[in-house]
Amino acid sequence: MHLRNPYTQNPPDFRALAESYVKLAKFLHDDATINFTDAEAVCALTEALLHKDFDIDIDLLPDRLCPRVANRLNYILWIQDLLDSDSYDFNTINHSPPIWGLDIGTGTSCIYPLLGCRLRRNWHFIATDIDDLAVSTAAKVVSRNKLTDRIFVFKTAPVDPFFAHHPRGESHTNEYFHFTMCNPPFYSSSADYNASQTLKVTPAHSFTAAAPEEMITPGGEVAFVKRMINESIERFSKDANTANTWYTSMLGKLDSLKVVVSKLRKHGISNYAVAEFIQGQFTRRWAVAWRFGGRRLVPEITRPVEPVLSAAVRGLLPPATGCILSSGHAKGIKDNHLLDKVLSTLKNDFGEFIHLEKLSQPNSDKYYITGYSREGNVWSRKFRRNKRREFEEVDHVERSRMPEAIGFGFRIFVDYSVKTEMCQCIIHWSYGSDPIIFESFCGMLKDRIQPLVSS
Ligand SMILES: C[S@@+](CC[C@H](N)C(=O)[O-])C[C@H]1O[C@@H](n2cnc3c(N)ncnc32)[C@H](O)[C@@H]1O
Secondary structure: OOOOOOOOOOOOOHHHHHHHOHHHHHHOEOOOEOOOOOHHHHHHHHHHHHHHHHOOOOOOOOOOOOOOHHHHHHHHHHHHHHHHHHHHOOOOOOOOOOEEEEEEOOOOOOHHHHHHHHHOOOEEEEEEEOOHHHHHHHHHHHHHOOOOOOEEEEEOOOOOOOOOOOOOOOOOOOOOOOEEEEOOOOEOOHHHHHHHHHHOOOOOOOOOOOOHHHHEOOOHHHHHHHHHHHHHHHHHHHOHHHHHOEEEEEEOOHHHHHHHHHHHHHOOOOOEEEEEEEEOOOEEEEEEEEOOOOEOOOHHHHOOOOOOOOHHHHOOOOOOOEEEEEEEEOOOOOHHHHHHHHHHHHHHHHOOOOEEEEEEOOOOOOEEEEEEEOOOOOOOHHHHHHHHHHHHOOOHHHHHOOHHHOOEEEEEEEEEEOOOOEEEEEEEEEEOOOHHHHHHHHHHHHHHHHHHHHO
Protein backbone atom coordinates (compact mmCIF):
# COMPACT_ATOMS: atom_id res chain seq x y z
CA MET A 1 0.00 0.00 0.00
CA HIS A 2 1.03 3.61 -0.36
CA LEU A 3 2.80 4.77 2.81
CA ARG A 4 0.23 7.52 3.42
CA ASN A 5 -2.72 5.19 2.89
CA PRO A 6 -4.62 5.44 6.20
CA TYR A 7 -5.73 1.81 5.92
CA THR A 8 -2.12 0.55 6.06
CA GLN A 9 -1.92 0.86 9.81
CA ASN A 10 -5.61 1.02 10.65
CA PRO A 11 -7.74 -1.60 8.91
CA PRO A 12 -11.44 -0.73 9.04
CA ASP A 13 -13.38 -1.57 12.20
CA PHE A 14 -16.46 -3.18 10.67
CA ARG A 15 -18.60 -2.92 13.79
CA ALA A 16 -17.96 0.81 14.18
CA LEU A 17 -18.61 1.27 10.47
CA ALA A 18 -21.96 -0.51 10.70
CA GLU A 19 -22.95 1.74 13.56
CA SER A 20 -22.24 4.84 11.50
CA TYR A 21 -23.74 3.38 8.30
CA VAL A 22 -26.84 1.33 9.02
CA LYS A 23 -27.06 -0.27 5.54
CA LEU A 24 -23.93 -2.27 6.39
CA ALA A 25 -25.33 -3.76 9.61
CA LYS A 26 -27.39 -6.51 7.96
CA PHE A 27 -24.28 -7.84 6.16
CA LEU A 28 -22.16 -8.13 9.27
CA HIS A 29 -21.09 -11.69 10.19
CA ASP A 30 -20.00 -12.58 13.69
CA ASP A 31 -20.19 -8.87 14.37
CA ALA A 32 -16.77 -8.31 12.79
CA THR A 33 -16.66 -9.11 9.07
CA ILE A 34 -18.72 -9.46 5.90
CA ASN A 35 -18.98 -12.09 3.17
CA PHE A 36 -16.63 -10.72 0.51
CA THR A 37 -18.19 -12.89 -2.19
CA ASP A 38 -21.53 -11.09 -1.73
CA ALA A 39 -21.55 -8.09 -4.10
CA GLU A 40 -24.19 -6.22 -2.11
CA ALA A 41 -22.24 -6.62 1.11
CA VAL A 42 -19.02 -5.38 -0.55
CA CYS A 43 -20.91 -2.37 -1.96
CA ALA A 44 -22.35 -1.57 1.50
CA LEU A 45 -18.89 -1.78 3.06
CA THR A 46 -17.43 0.52 0.38
CA GLU A 47 -20.25 3.02 0.81
CA ALA A 48 -19.73 2.98 4.57
CA LEU A 49 -15.98 3.66 4.23
CA LEU A 50 -16.53 6.46 1.74
CA HIS A 51 -19.18 7.96 3.98
CA LYS A 52 -17.23 7.76 7.23
CA ASP A 53 -13.69 8.49 6.08
CA PHE A 54 -14.25 10.83 3.12
CA ASP A 55 -17.69 12.35 3.57
CA ILE A 56 -18.75 10.86 0.23
CA ASP A 57 -22.41 10.03 -0.15
CA ILE A 58 -22.93 7.30 -2.75
CA ASP A 59 -25.21 4.35 -3.64
CA LEU A 60 -23.13 1.81 -5.55
CA LEU A 61 -24.72 -0.48 -8.15
CA PRO A 62 -24.17 -4.13 -7.14
CA ASP A 63 -23.88 -5.32 -10.78
CA ARG A 64 -21.19 -2.71 -11.60
CA LEU A 65 -17.55 -2.43 -10.60
CA CYS A 66 -17.32 -1.73 -6.88
CA PRO A 67 -14.20 0.40 -6.26
CA ARG A 68 -12.04 -0.89 -3.42
CA VAL A 69 -11.30 2.26 -1.44
CA ALA A 70 -7.80 1.40 -0.22
CA ASN A 71 -6.75 0.42 -3.72
CA ARG A 72 -8.17 3.56 -5.36
CA LEU A 73 -6.52 5.69 -2.64
CA ASN A 74 -3.09 4.24 -3.45
CA TYR A 75 -3.29 5.64 -6.96
CA ILE A 76 -4.59 9.07 -5.89
CA LEU A 77 -1.88 9.41 -3.22
CA TRP A 78 0.79 8.50 -5.74
CA ILE A 79 -0.47 11.21 -8.11
CA GLN A 80 -0.27 13.67 -5.22
CA ASP A 81 3.37 12.62 -4.84
CA LEU A 82 4.07 13.28 -8.52
CA LEU A 83 2.60 16.78 -8.32
CA ASP A 84 4.22 17.61 -4.98
CA SER A 85 7.60 16.62 -6.36
CA ASP A 86 7.40 19.63 -8.69
CA SER A 87 6.44 22.13 -6.07
CA TYR A 88 9.47 21.43 -3.85
CA ASP A 89 11.87 23.47 -5.88
CA PHE A 90 11.52 25.78 -8.86
CA ASN A 91 10.30 28.32 -6.41
CA THR A 92 9.03 30.47 -9.22
CA ILE A 93 6.43 27.84 -10.13
CA ASN A 94 3.10 28.65 -8.64
CA HIS A 95 1.31 25.53 -7.45
CA SER A 96 -1.62 27.29 -5.93
CA PRO A 97 -5.12 26.41 -7.13
CA PRO A 98 -6.51 25.18 -9.34
CA ILE A 99 -5.08 21.78 -10.21
CA TRP A 100 -6.83 20.02 -13.11
CA GLY A 101 -6.97 16.26 -13.62
CA LEU A 102 -8.61 14.14 -16.31
CA ASP A 103 -10.10 10.79 -15.28
CA ILE A 104 -10.52 8.61 -18.37
CA GLY A 105 -13.22 5.96 -17.80
CA THR A 106 -14.59 7.30 -14.55
CA GLY A 107 -17.16 4.51 -14.19
CA THR A 108 -20.51 4.66 -12.40
CA SER A 109 -18.82 5.53 -9.09
CA CYS A 110 -16.70 8.47 -10.34
CA ILE A 111 -14.40 7.30 -7.56
CA TYR A 112 -11.14 9.01 -8.48
CA PRO A 113 -12.57 12.53 -8.92
CA LEU A 114 -14.56 12.18 -5.69
CA LEU A 115 -11.58 11.01 -3.64
CA GLY A 116 -9.22 13.47 -5.33
CA CYS A 117 -11.50 16.44 -4.56
CA ARG A 118 -12.10 15.37 -0.97
CA LEU A 119 -8.35 15.00 -0.32
CA ARG A 120 -7.21 18.23 -1.99
CA ARG A 121 -9.34 21.34 -2.01
CA ASN A 122 -7.68 22.78 -5.11
CA TRP A 123 -8.22 19.72 -7.34
CA HIS A 124 -10.71 19.77 -10.21
CA PHE A 125 -11.58 17.05 -12.69
CA ILE A 126 -12.87 16.36 -16.13
CA ALA A 127 -14.31 12.83 -15.96
CA THR A 128 -15.09 10.91 -19.16
CA ASP A 129 -16.69 7.60 -20.00
CA ILE A 130 -18.10 5.91 -23.10
CA ASP A 131 -20.87 4.19 -21.17
CA ASP A 132 -24.25 5.97 -20.83
CA LEU A 133 -24.99 4.51 -17.41
CA ALA A 134 -21.53 5.48 -16.11
CA VAL A 135 -21.92 9.05 -17.33
CA SER A 136 -25.44 9.56 -15.92
CA THR A 137 -24.68 7.87 -12.58
CA ALA A 138 -21.36 9.70 -12.19
CA ALA A 139 -23.04 13.05 -12.90
CA LYS A 140 -25.67 12.29 -10.23
CA VAL A 141 -23.13 11.37 -7.55
CA VAL A 142 -21.13 14.52 -8.30
CA SER A 143 -24.24 16.62 -7.82
CA ARG A 144 -25.27 14.71 -4.67
CA ASN A 145 -21.86 15.50 -3.16
CA LYS A 146 -22.08 19.16 -4.19
CA LEU A 147 -19.04 19.00 -6.44
CA THR A 148 -20.56 20.26 -9.70
CA ASP A 149 -18.22 23.26 -9.67
CA ARG A 150 -15.15 20.98 -9.50
CA ILE A 151 -16.02 17.78 -11.39
CA PHE A 152 -17.34 17.87 -14.96
CA VAL A 153 -18.55 14.60 -16.48
CA PHE A 154 -18.53 14.07 -20.26
CA LYS A 155 -19.71 11.25 -22.49
CA THR A 156 -17.11 10.26 -25.09
CA ALA A 157 -17.04 7.74 -27.93
CA PRO A 158 -14.49 4.90 -28.06
CA VAL A 159 -12.81 6.51 -31.09
CA ASP A 160 -12.60 10.00 -29.55
CA PRO A 161 -9.09 11.15 -28.62
CA PHE A 162 -8.51 10.54 -24.90
CA PHE A 163 -7.33 14.06 -24.09
CA ALA A 164 -9.83 16.03 -26.19
CA HIS A 165 -12.00 17.10 -23.25
CA HIS A 166 -9.41 19.36 -21.73
CA PRO A 167 -10.54 22.29 -19.66
CA ARG A 168 -9.56 24.92 -22.18
CA GLY A 169 -12.47 27.21 -22.89
CA GLU A 170 -13.93 27.03 -19.39
CA SER A 171 -13.50 30.54 -18.12
CA HIS A 172 -12.49 29.48 -14.60
CA THR A 173 -10.00 26.80 -15.57
CA ASN A 174 -6.37 26.38 -16.40
CA GLU A 175 -5.66 25.45 -20.01
CA TYR A 176 -3.69 22.29 -19.46
CA PHE A 177 -4.15 19.21 -17.37
CA HIS A 178 -1.71 18.82 -14.52
CA PHE A 179 -2.35 15.08 -14.69
CA THR A 180 -4.46 12.48 -16.41
CA MET A 181 -5.43 9.18 -14.83
CA CYS A 182 -7.14 5.98 -15.85
CA ASN A 183 -8.09 2.57 -14.59
CA PRO A 184 -8.53 0.96 -18.00
CA PRO A 185 -10.57 -2.16 -18.76
CA PHE A 186 -8.08 -5.03 -18.25
CA TYR A 187 -9.11 -7.67 -20.72
CA SER A 188 -9.07 -7.93 -24.49
CA SER A 189 -12.06 -10.30 -24.84
CA SER A 190 -14.59 -12.33 -22.86
CA ALA A 191 -12.41 -15.39 -23.47
CA ASP A 192 -9.39 -13.54 -22.00
CA TYR A 193 -11.47 -12.47 -18.99
CA ASN A 194 -12.87 -15.99 -18.39
CA ALA A 195 -9.40 -17.52 -18.74
CA SER A 196 -8.00 -15.17 -16.08
CA GLN A 197 -10.75 -16.25 -13.69
CA THR A 198 -10.01 -19.95 -14.19
CA LEU A 199 -6.29 -19.37 -13.79
CA LYS A 200 -6.77 -17.97 -10.30
CA VAL A 201 -5.27 -20.52 -7.96
CA THR A 202 -6.45 -18.81 -4.81
CA PRO A 203 -9.98 -19.21 -3.56
CA ALA A 204 -12.31 -16.35 -4.41
CA HIS A 205 -11.71 -14.25 -1.32
CA SER A 206 -13.39 -11.32 -2.89
CA PHE A 207 -15.94 -11.14 -5.65
CA THR A 208 -15.67 -8.58 -8.45
CA ALA A 209 -19.02 -7.87 -10.09
CA ALA A 210 -18.64 -5.88 -13.28
CA ALA A 211 -20.34 -5.23 -16.62
CA PRO A 212 -18.40 -6.45 -19.71
CA GLU A 213 -17.77 -2.86 -20.91
CA GLU A 214 -16.00 -2.10 -17.63
CA MET A 215 -13.58 -5.02 -17.92
CA ILE A 216 -13.09 -5.58 -21.65
CA THR A 217 -11.62 -3.38 -24.38
CA PRO A 218 -10.10 -4.34 -27.77
CA GLY A 219 -6.45 -5.24 -27.14
CA GLY A 220 -6.89 -5.07 -23.35
CA GLU A 221 -5.17 -2.61 -21.05
CA VAL A 222 -1.91 -2.72 -23.01
CA ALA A 223 -3.56 -1.46 -26.20
CA PHE A 224 -5.43 1.17 -24.17
CA VAL A 225 -2.29 2.59 -22.56
CA LYS A 226 -0.23 2.30 -25.75
CA ARG A 227 -2.88 4.44 -27.43
CA MET A 228 -2.58 6.92 -24.57
CA ILE A 229 1.20 7.11 -25.07
CA ASN A 230 0.76 7.70 -28.82
CA GLU A 231 -1.85 10.40 -28.27
CA SER A 232 0.23 12.10 -25.59
CA ILE A 233 3.24 12.20 -27.94
CA GLU A 234 1.09 13.66 -30.69
CA ARG A 235 -0.36 16.23 -28.31
CA PHE A 236 3.09 17.29 -27.14
CA SER A 237 4.38 17.54 -30.71
CA LYS A 238 1.55 19.99 -31.48
CA ASP A 239 1.69 21.96 -28.23
CA ALA A 240 4.86 22.20 -26.15
CA ASN A 241 2.83 23.73 -23.30
CA THR A 242 1.60 20.23 -22.45
CA ALA A 243 5.16 19.24 -21.42
CA ASN A 244 4.44 19.22 -17.71
CA THR A 245 1.26 17.14 -17.80
CA TRP A 246 1.67 13.85 -15.96
CA TYR A 247 0.00 11.10 -18.03
CA THR A 248 -0.73 8.15 -15.79
CA SER A 249 -2.52 4.82 -15.77
CA MET A 250 -3.18 1.88 -13.48
CA LEU A 251 -2.33 -1.57 -14.79
CA GLY A 252 -3.72 -4.89 -13.63
CA LYS A 253 -0.92 -7.12 -14.89
CA LEU A 254 2.83 -6.97 -14.40
CA ASP A 255 3.34 -8.11 -18.00
CA SER A 256 1.39 -5.04 -19.14
CA LEU A 257 3.73 -2.79 -17.15
CA LYS A 258 6.72 -4.39 -18.87
CA VAL A 259 5.27 -3.71 -22.33
CA VAL A 260 4.29 -0.13 -21.44
CA VAL A 261 7.71 0.75 -19.97
CA SER A 262 9.43 -0.75 -22.96
CA LYS A 263 7.29 1.44 -25.25
CA LEU A 264 8.15 4.56 -23.22
CA ARG A 265 11.85 3.75 -23.43
CA LYS A 266 11.55 3.04 -27.15
CA HIS A 267 10.16 6.55 -27.63
CA GLY A 268 13.03 8.00 -25.61
CA ILE A 269 10.73 9.03 -22.74
CA SER A 270 13.04 8.74 -19.72
CA ASN A 271 10.96 10.98 -17.46
CA TYR A 272 8.60 8.34 -16.15
CA ALA A 273 7.77 6.58 -12.90
CA VAL A 274 6.32 3.22 -11.90
CA ALA A 275 4.67 2.07 -8.70
CA GLU A 276 3.52 -1.23 -7.29
CA PHE A 277 0.61 -1.43 -4.88
CA ILE A 278 0.25 -4.58 -2.84
CA GLN A 279 -3.15 -5.05 -1.29
CA GLY A 280 -3.49 -7.89 1.18
CA GLN A 281 -2.18 -11.30 0.19
CA PHE A 282 -3.57 -11.65 -3.28
CA THR A 283 -3.99 -8.30 -5.01
CA ARG A 284 -1.26 -6.41 -6.79
CA ARG A 285 -1.67 -3.42 -9.04
CA TRP A 286 0.83 -1.28 -10.89
CA ALA A 287 0.84 2.31 -12.00
CA VAL A 288 2.84 4.14 -14.62
CA ALA A 289 3.30 7.87 -15.25
CA TRP A 290 5.20 9.79 -17.91
CA ARG A 291 5.75 13.37 -19.04
CA PHE A 292 7.74 15.16 -21.71
CA GLY A 293 9.14 18.16 -19.85
CA GLY A 294 12.43 18.23 -18.00
CA ARG A 295 11.24 18.58 -14.39
CA ARG A 296 12.46 15.45 -12.65
CA LEU A 297 10.89 13.54 -9.80
CA VAL A 298 12.42 13.32 -6.35
CA PRO A 299 14.39 10.10 -5.72
CA GLU A 300 11.78 8.89 -3.22
CA ILE A 301 9.50 8.35 -6.22
CA THR A 302 11.94 7.25 -8.91
CA ARG A 303 13.70 4.81 -6.56
CA PRO A 304 11.34 4.13 -3.64
CA VAL A 305 12.91 2.42 -0.66
CA GLU A 306 9.52 1.69 0.83
CA PRO A 307 7.30 -0.07 0.08
CA VAL A 308 9.87 -2.60 -1.14
CA LEU A 309 9.37 -3.31 -4.84
CA SER A 310 9.48 -6.76 -6.38
CA ALA A 311 12.63 -7.57 -8.38
CA ALA A 312 10.67 -7.53 -11.65
CA VAL A 313 9.49 -3.96 -11.01
CA ARG A 314 12.95 -2.78 -9.93
CA GLY A 315 14.16 -3.68 -13.42
CA LEU A 316 11.60 -1.30 -14.89
CA LEU A 317 12.50 1.77 -12.83
CA PRO A 318 13.38 5.05 -14.56
CA PRO A 319 16.88 6.58 -14.41
CA ALA A 320 17.96 7.51 -10.89
CA THR A 321 17.41 11.12 -9.83
CA GLY A 322 19.45 11.01 -6.64
CA CYS A 323 23.03 10.22 -5.69
CA ILE A 324 25.13 10.31 -2.50
CA LEU A 325 28.06 12.62 -3.22
CA SER A 326 29.86 11.97 0.02
CA SER A 327 29.28 10.19 3.23
CA GLY A 328 31.45 9.98 6.27
CA HIS A 329 32.17 10.46 9.91
CA ALA A 330 32.21 14.19 10.55
CA LYS A 331 32.37 14.84 14.25
CA GLY A 332 30.94 18.16 15.35
CA ILE A 333 30.31 19.44 11.85
CA LYS A 334 27.15 21.46 11.35
CA ASP A 335 25.12 20.69 8.23
CA ASN A 336 24.65 24.37 7.32
CA HIS A 337 28.36 24.95 7.72
CA LEU A 338 29.16 22.10 5.36
CA LEU A 339 26.49 23.28 2.92
CA ASP A 340 28.19 26.71 2.84
CA LYS A 341 31.53 25.05 2.10
CA VAL A 342 29.94 23.06 -0.74
CA LEU A 343 28.30 26.22 -2.09
CA SER A 344 31.52 28.20 -2.12
CA THR A 345 33.36 25.33 -3.85
CA LEU A 346 30.63 25.14 -6.48
CA LYS A 347 30.59 28.92 -6.94
CA ASN A 348 34.32 28.98 -7.29
CA ASP A 349 34.36 26.23 -9.93
CA PHE A 350 31.10 26.74 -11.81
CA GLY A 351 29.60 30.05 -10.67
CA GLU A 352 30.04 31.54 -14.10
CA PHE A 353 27.83 29.00 -15.80
CA ILE A 354 25.55 27.59 -13.14
CA HIS A 355 23.13 29.82 -11.24
CA LEU A 356 23.58 28.79 -7.59
CA GLU A 357 21.49 29.74 -4.58
CA LYS A 358 21.05 28.65 -0.98
CA LEU A 359 17.36 28.25 -0.14
CA SER A 360 15.50 27.13 2.96
CA GLN A 361 13.84 23.73 2.87
CA PRO A 362 10.04 23.89 3.02
CA ASN A 363 8.72 23.62 6.61
CA SER A 364 12.18 23.23 8.09
CA ASP A 365 15.06 25.25 9.50
CA LYS A 366 17.44 23.50 7.11
CA TYR A 367 18.83 24.78 3.83
CA TYR A 368 19.73 23.32 0.46
CA ILE A 369 21.56 24.47 -2.64
CA THR A 370 19.70 24.84 -5.88
CA GLY A 371 21.61 25.09 -9.12
CA TYR A 372 20.59 25.38 -12.74
CA SER A 373 22.10 26.23 -16.06
CA ARG A 374 20.77 26.81 -19.52
CA GLU A 375 22.49 23.74 -20.87
CA GLY A 376 23.77 20.44 -19.59
CA ASN A 377 27.42 19.43 -19.31
CA VAL A 378 28.45 23.00 -18.47
CA TRP A 379 31.39 21.69 -16.50
CA SER A 380 33.26 20.44 -19.55
CA ARG A 381 36.22 22.61 -20.62
CA LYS A 382 34.94 22.85 -24.17
CA PHE A 383 31.59 24.16 -23.01
CA ARG A 384 33.17 26.78 -20.79
CA ARG A 385 35.38 28.07 -23.58
CA ASN A 386 32.48 28.37 -26.04
CA LYS A 387 29.89 29.70 -23.69
CA ARG A 388 31.72 32.16 -21.50
CA ARG A 389 30.99 35.18 -23.69
CA GLU A 390 27.40 34.16 -24.44
CA PHE A 391 26.62 33.59 -20.77
CA GLU A 392 28.05 36.91 -19.70
CA GLU A 393 25.55 38.65 -21.94
CA VAL A 394 22.60 37.24 -19.91
CA ASP A 395 22.06 39.50 -16.95
CA HIS A 396 21.72 38.11 -13.46
CA VAL A 397 18.02 38.93 -13.10
CA GLU A 398 17.18 36.97 -16.19
CA ARG A 399 19.30 34.05 -15.02
CA SER A 400 17.52 33.89 -11.70
CA ARG A 401 14.14 33.78 -13.39
CA MET A 402 14.80 31.22 -16.03
CA PRO A 403 13.90 27.82 -14.60
CA GLU A 404 11.56 27.12 -17.54
CA ALA A 405 14.41 27.77 -19.96
CA ILE A 406 17.01 25.68 -18.17
CA GLY A 407 18.70 22.61 -19.51
CA PHE A 408 20.04 21.15 -16.31
CA GLY A 409 19.07 21.62 -12.66
CA PHE A 410 19.89 20.04 -9.31
CA ARG A 411 19.56 20.41 -5.55
CA ILE A 412 22.17 19.55 -2.95
CA PHE A 413 21.34 18.65 0.64
CA VAL A 414 23.54 17.97 3.63
CA ASP A 415 22.36 15.75 6.45
CA TYR A 416 24.23 15.42 9.69
CA SER A 417 23.14 13.10 12.46
CA VAL A 418 24.24 14.29 15.91
CA LYS A 419 23.65 10.79 17.25
CA THR A 420 25.82 8.85 14.80
CA GLU A 421 28.03 11.82 13.84
CA MET A 422 27.64 10.69 10.24
CA CYS A 423 27.32 13.25 7.50
CA GLN A 424 25.87 12.78 4.01
CA CYS A 425 25.88 15.12 1.07
CA ILE A 426 23.17 14.19 -1.42
CA ILE A 427 22.32 15.52 -4.87
CA HIS A 428 18.89 15.40 -6.52
CA TRP A 429 18.50 15.84 -10.24
CA SER A 430 15.68 18.35 -10.63
CA TYR A 431 15.76 19.24 -14.30
CA GLY A 432 17.08 17.90 -17.57
CA SER A 433 16.53 15.35 -20.28
CA ASP A 434 19.74 13.35 -20.28
CA PRO A 435 20.45 10.90 -17.41
CA ILE A 436 24.05 10.54 -18.62
CA ILE A 437 24.68 14.23 -17.98
CA PHE A 438 23.39 13.87 -14.41
CA GLU A 439 25.59 10.80 -13.84
CA SER A 440 28.66 12.53 -15.17
CA PHE A 441 27.95 15.64 -13.04
CA CYS A 442 27.67 13.43 -9.95
CA GLY A 443 30.95 11.68 -10.72
CA MET A 444 32.73 15.00 -11.10
CA LEU A 445 31.20 16.47 -7.92
CA LYS A 446 32.09 13.45 -5.78
CA ASP A 447 35.79 14.19 -6.23
CA ARG A 448 35.31 17.78 -5.13
CA ILE A 449 32.94 17.22 -2.24
CA GLN A 450 34.33 14.19 -0.46
CA PRO A 451 37.41 16.11 0.77
CA LEU A 452 35.12 18.75 2.33
CA VAL A 453 33.45 16.14 4.52
CA SER A 454 36.64 14.48 5.62
CA SER A 455 38.62 17.71 6.10
C1 LIG B 1 -12.20 -0.70 -15.13
S1 LIG B 1 -13.47 0.53 -15.33
C2 LIG B 1 -12.89 1.79 -14.20
C3 LIG B 1 -13.99 2.54 -13.52
C4 LIG B 1 -13.49 3.47 -12.37
N1 LIG B 1 -12.55 4.43 -12.86
C5 LIG B 1 -12.86 2.65 -11.26
O1 LIG B 1 -11.64 2.68 -11.13
O2 LIG B 1 -13.60 2.00 -10.53
C6 LIG B 1 -13.09 1.16 -16.93
C7 LIG B 1 -14.03 2.26 -17.41
O3 LIG B 1 -13.52 2.78 -18.64
C8 LIG B 1 -14.60 3.06 -19.52
N2 LIG B 1 -14.05 3.13 -20.88
C9 LIG B 1 -13.74 2.14 -21.73
N3 LIG B 1 -13.24 2.65 -22.88
C10 LIG B 1 -13.19 4.00 -22.73
C11 LIG B 1 -12.73 5.08 -23.54
N4 LIG B 1 -12.25 4.88 -24.76
N5 LIG B 1 -12.84 6.34 -23.05
C12 LIG B 1 -13.34 6.58 -21.82
N6 LIG B 1 -13.78 5.58 -21.01
C13 LIG B 1 -13.70 4.32 -21.45
C14 LIG B 1 -15.56 1.92 -19.24
O4 LIG B 1 -16.89 2.24 -19.65
C15 LIG B 1 -15.44 1.78 -17.72
O5 LIG B 1 -16.37 2.60 -17.05
